Amino acid sequence: MGYRYIGSKVKIVDKVINKISELCMEGGTVCDLMSGTGVVSSELRKREYRVIANDLMTYSYHHSIVNLKFSKQPEFNKLINYISNKYELDSNKSPYENVINFLNNIKPIQGYFWKEFSVEGTPSNMGKSRNYFHPENAKKIDGIRYIINIFWKEELLSNYEYSLLQHDLIMASNDVANIAGTYGHYMAKLNGRALSAIRLECSNLFLKEDIDNHIVMQGYAEKIASNIQCDLCYIDPPYMKRQYAANYHILETLARGDEPEAIGISGLRPWRDQYSNFCTKTKIRQSMKDIVENMNCNNFLISYSEDGLLSIEDFQTLLSNFGDIYIDSFIHKRFKSNNSRLKNELTEYLIYLQK
Ligand SMILES: C[S@@+](CC[C@H](N)C(=O)[O-])C[C@H]1O[C@@H](n2cnc3c(N)ncnc32)[C@H](O)[C@@H]1O
Known part of the structure; x- marks a missing residue:
């Protein structure tokens, strides 16, 4: 993917995939619930997972079709x-x-x-x-x-x-x-x-005879969660006020x-x-609840950032209502607009929630 996208995991995709592979065996079904540019879904497919990719946006749907649904030219x-x-x-x-x-x-x-x-x-x-x-x-x-x-x-x-x-x-x-x-x-x-x-x-195109293993969806995570069954759900929500739409x-x-x-x-x-609820501090809790409680899945891996609307402590408290949590953190180069005065590095979190 050649474009800059707020929150894209292109630079840390290996870290995300390595964590997923610690938690879910190859061949398992992993849902990339807010797939954006599709960089994580695409890598999951290369690592032999069955992938369910979803996002709210239509451009994201097209990207995921291209990443997951071609077996030949x-x-x-x-x-x-x-x-x-x-x-x-x-x-x-x-x-x-x-x-x-x-x-x-x-x-x-x-x-x-x-x-x-x-x-x-x-x-x-x-x-x-x-x-x-x-x-x-x-x-x-x-x-x-x-x-x-x-x-x-x-x-x-x-x-x-x-x-x-x-x-x-x-x-x-x-x-x-x-x-x-x-x-x-x-x-x-x-x-x-x-x-x-x-x-x-x-x-x-990444061409492989596995396209029937993958599903591409477009919709609100909160609404479609009850239709999804998977071994692990990776959630990379917006963490700032800026609406993607x-x-x-x-x-x-x-x-x-x-x-x-x-x-x-x-x-x-x-x-x-x-409109995404994840861009409004007071709406995140209900949306996370709808997703975690309604999805047929016991393992969630959630990306969050030091820059998030919620502090990591608040996010941790919110998630601990749904099960046990384990947090990894690492330093990451920040996505910045050309004229931004923000510092260059920030801490990224990978939160494992076991329902
Ligand atoms: C941080 S980005 C994901 C980036 C992606 N992992 C990547 O590497 O490109 C967050 C994504 O969540 C999507 N989104 C926001 N709210 C959503 C919701 N309620 N349901 C589904 N997708 C949502 C946005 O459209 C956006 O693409």
Whole structure:
């Protein structure tokens, strides 16, 4: 995964996996209940676990499909057949490479992204234009979104192929976004990577005949907990007030392929339908209770951070209501926006809760 995501475990995935392997044997079922970029799920699959990946966000769903649900290179049978009438395919390239080449050569259009998220546009609800993307990149994104939506509506893509293309578009857009860390704000001037032309790349797929062992879900952990049975549940909740749905609104819009009202200076989509209780101190306790009590699982491993809304002592007290707890801690390099004045290191906790 090439993008910076608040709370991503990309830098400490080995520590998390090593702890999981102490607690759960290979071949066991592990739920990654708030999977985000999918880095933990993906590694669990490589280590021979059966994985249940879930998150609230649609982009996360697409990432998990890409990580867990391919056993061979996608063939894009219907789509290749369709585009071969309009576009000269390269016989030395795979169907997937041909589809990505086709998308990279699509005609740019002045659509929703150009209008709402580039300085050339005139947003529907704001006097001032926004600067998330170079206008040429915004038009390219519009062209690619438009054609992927057509392919989808015309049933030229399987569900997994659709997720793969959405994932590839998200990764490429993220590469050229004019942001300091999250999509909460854009930078005043286009800088660095934001000046390069957007290019979709084929994902490096992990291919294995184990896809029936894995399940990908999208929903509120609290609500779906009662449908999940697993040997161990890894929970990596938000630990700050910053709502993911607000901070990654543009990725969610790409993932959904829609054109919501873009509100205010930052152009947020209406995001309350993906509000997380874990970003509100007073709501964490009830949500943890709903998850731990309702899931058919006795072992929980929970990531938390020194930066958390709750102090580690308060979090420990909360969890001790549900069973025995054991805590490991280690120092970790912090996720920071470019302009943040926070210190570079923080303590991360891995809390084992045995129900
Ligand atoms: C700290 S991040 C997880 C990072 C992930 N482990 C990774 O390495 O990329 C927290 C995630 O929890 C998700 N989330 C927040 N509240 C949730 C809820 N109630 N149910 C399911 N997912 C939730 C967010 O969308 C976000 O992706």
